[in-house]
Amino acid sequence: MPSKEVYYACLQAGYAVDKNIYEKTDALESEDDLELLFDLLKKFRDVNGNHPIITANCIVANPDFDKISGSSFREYHYELVTETFKKYPAHANGFNLWKQGLNERIFYPQFHGREHLNVGMFMEALHQNDSDIKFAIKHRMPGIMRLGSSKRGNYYVEATMFKTESAKKEILSIILDGLRIFKDMFGYFSESIIPPNYTWSMHFNKSVADLGVKYFQGYRKIREPGINGNEIRFHTRQLGEFNQFGQLYLIRNGSFEPSLNYGKDTVNRCMQDIAAAFRLNKPAIISTHRINFSGWIEPENRNKTLVELEELLRKILNKWPGVEFMTSDKLGELIRDEKRKSFLHL
Numbered sequence: 617m618p619s620k621e622v623y624y625a626c627l628q629a630g631y632a633v634d635k636n637i638y639e640k641t642d643a644l645e646s647e648d649d650l651e652l653l654f655d656l657l658k659k660f661r662d663v664n665g666n667h668p669i670i671t672a673n674c675i676v677a678n679p680d681f682d683k684i685s686g687s688s689f690r691e692y693h694y695e696l697v698t699e700t701f702k703k704y705p706a707h708a709n710g711f712n713l714w715k716q717g718l719n720e721r722i723f724y725p726q727f728h729g730r731e732h733l734n735v736g737m738f739m740e741a742l743h744q745n746d747s748d749i750k751f752a753i754k755h756r757m758p759g760i761m762r763l764g765s766s767k768r769g770n771y772y773v774e775a776t777m778f779k780t781e782s783a784k785k786e787i788l789s790i791i792l793d794g795l796r797i798f799k800d801m802f803g804y805f806s807e808s809i810i811p812p813n814y815t816w817s818m819h820f821n822k823s824v825a826d827l828g829v830k831y832f833q834g835y836r837k838i839r840e841p842g843i844n845g846n847e848i849r850f851h852t853r854q855l856g857e858f859n860q861f862g863q864l865y866l867i868r869n870g871s872f873e874p875s876l877n878y879g880k881d882t883v884n885r886c887m888q889d890i891a892a893a894f895r896l897n898k899p900a901i902i903s904t905h906r907i908n909f910s911g912w913i914e915p916e917n918r919n920k921t922l923v924e925l926e927e928l929l930r931k932i933l934n935k936w937p938g939v940e941f942m943t944s945d946k947l948g949e950l951i952r953d954e955k956r957k958s959f960l961h962l
Contacts, residue, residue, distance in 0.1 A: 617643050617913055618704075622755045629751065635766035641875060643912040646706040650713040650723075653909050656922055657722040660929045662941045668929055669721055670904075671944040672714070673728035673810050673833070676797045679738070681756050689742040689753075692735055696797065706912065718802070724943045727806035727829075729775050730794030733758045736783050738772055775812040778841050788820050795827045807945040808833055808866070815839045818851070818859075825861040831948035832865050833901075855898060856951050864948050869893050870902035872928060874921045875910075883928045890932065899947055 617623050617639055626633045633639035657668050678700045683693035701710035717723025738759060741749040749772075752760040759772025776791070778784045798806050805828030814834050832838075832853075840849045855867040870889035874882045890900040911918030932939055942950070 617641075618756050619643075620913055622757065623913060625755060626760075630763050631751075631761055632764065632766035633761065636761065636769045637875060637878075638769065638907060639761065641910060641914050641917045642907040643910050644700065644704055644707060645710065645906060645910060646704070646912045647709050647713060648706065648915075649909055649911050649918055650710065650717070652911075652918070652922060654713070654717055654720070654722055656926055656929075658720065659926070660933060662933070663938050664940055666941050667720070667722045668941045669943055670717075670723050671808070671833070672717075672723050672725050674714075674725045674798070675729050675732050676727070676794055676801055677730045679731065679733060679753075679758055681753050684742075685753060689750075692739050694731060696801070698801070704912075724945075725798075725802055725806075726833075726944065727795055727798045727809045729812045730790050730797065731758065732773050732775055732812055734772055734775050734777055735790060736778070736786055737774075741772075773812065774815060776815045776817075776841075777813070778817075779843065781843055784817060784819075784841075784843065788817075788823060791820060792823060792827060795824065795829070799827075805829075807831060808948060810834050811838070813839070815841065817841065821859055821861050821863060825863055830863055830952075831945055832863060833868070833944050834865070835868050835903075855901075856955070864952060866901055866944055866948055866951075868901045868903040869898065870900050872902050872904045872925070873908060874924050875908045875917055876905070883924050883931065886928055887931055887935070890936075894936070901944075901947070 617633070623633060623640070626639070631639075657670070660668055662668075674697070676697050677694040678697060680693040680695040684691065687693070698711045701707045704710075714723060714725060718725060738749065742753075748760050748763055752758070759770045761770050762768070776787055778787055795806060807828060808831035809824065809829050810833035814837070816838050817840055834853070836852055836854070838851045838853060840851060842848050853865040853867060855865065855869070857865045859865075870886055870893065872882060872886045877885075886902060889902070893900040907917075908921040909918055
C-alpha cells in the first residue's frame, strides 16, 4: 500500500482493503521503520557478542509504472528498489540504511525475488484492459484485490506461479535476472533464497545453484505449480535435507508475527516454538515478515511489534544465555560442516 491516501481511495472505489491486513498495513519500510528496528537490535548481544541479526529477504525491483503507462500498457518495465525508495516521501535513505544494517551485522540481505509480482499475469490483465489493474497502476500499486471481494487478496503477488511452459521459462528468466541484480546491488551472491509464497519449480534448482544459491529457506511444504491443467504438487522437506544439487533446506520452526496474530500472545508462542526446537537439538529458525515492522501507513502497528520484539529478545537471552544469533546462510554452513564431519567419522 503506497500511502494512506491511496488506502482511502481504494475504500472509496469499493476495494475491501480494510479486510486484508497486508493491504491495510504493509508498505515499503520508511527510514523511521528501519532506524527504530536497528536501534532495538543493537541493544542486545549473544554469548559471542553478536547482535540479533535479521536475514532480510529482499525484493530488488518494482514495476516502473511511468514507463509501463508510457508504452500504452503494452510493455513491462521495472525499476530497481534503490529508485523506488527515492520516490517515497520518507524513504530516500532506505537503501543506505540497508547497507548500514549490513555493516553493523544486524540486517543481512538475501534474495527473495526480482519483483514480488507475477509479471506475466500482470501484463495479461493489462492487455485485457482489466479495470482493477488499471486502477492499481494509476495508484502505483503492484497488483490489487478484486473489486468487492476480500476472499483472495492480491493474487498478483504470487510471483512464481505459472500454468504454462512458456510462463515457467519466463519466471526462471526473471529469477536469474534478479539474482544477478542482487549481486550487482550488494557485491556478493545470495547464498540463500526463499521463493515468494513458498511456490517453486524443482526444475529451477540447478539454474539458481549455478548462481551461487546453496540454501532454501521456508516451511516444510513447497508448492509446485502444475502445467496445462495438471494439479499443483506439494513437496515436503526436512531441516538439513539436501537436494540433488547439494542445496540444503532450512525449515522455519518458529513464528513471530504480531501483525498477523493481533490480540494473541505472540511472544510466549515464539518462546514455546524455540523451546520445542531446542528440546529436539534443532536450531530455532524464526519466521517474521516486514508487515510487523511497517509503520508508514499505521505507526502503531510498528510500535506495538517493537515492544514485543524487545520483550522476546530479553526472554530469549534470560532463558538461554548461551544462545547464538546467526544468519540463514551461516546456519546452513554450520549444518553442512557438521554433516561433513559425521560422514568422515563413519
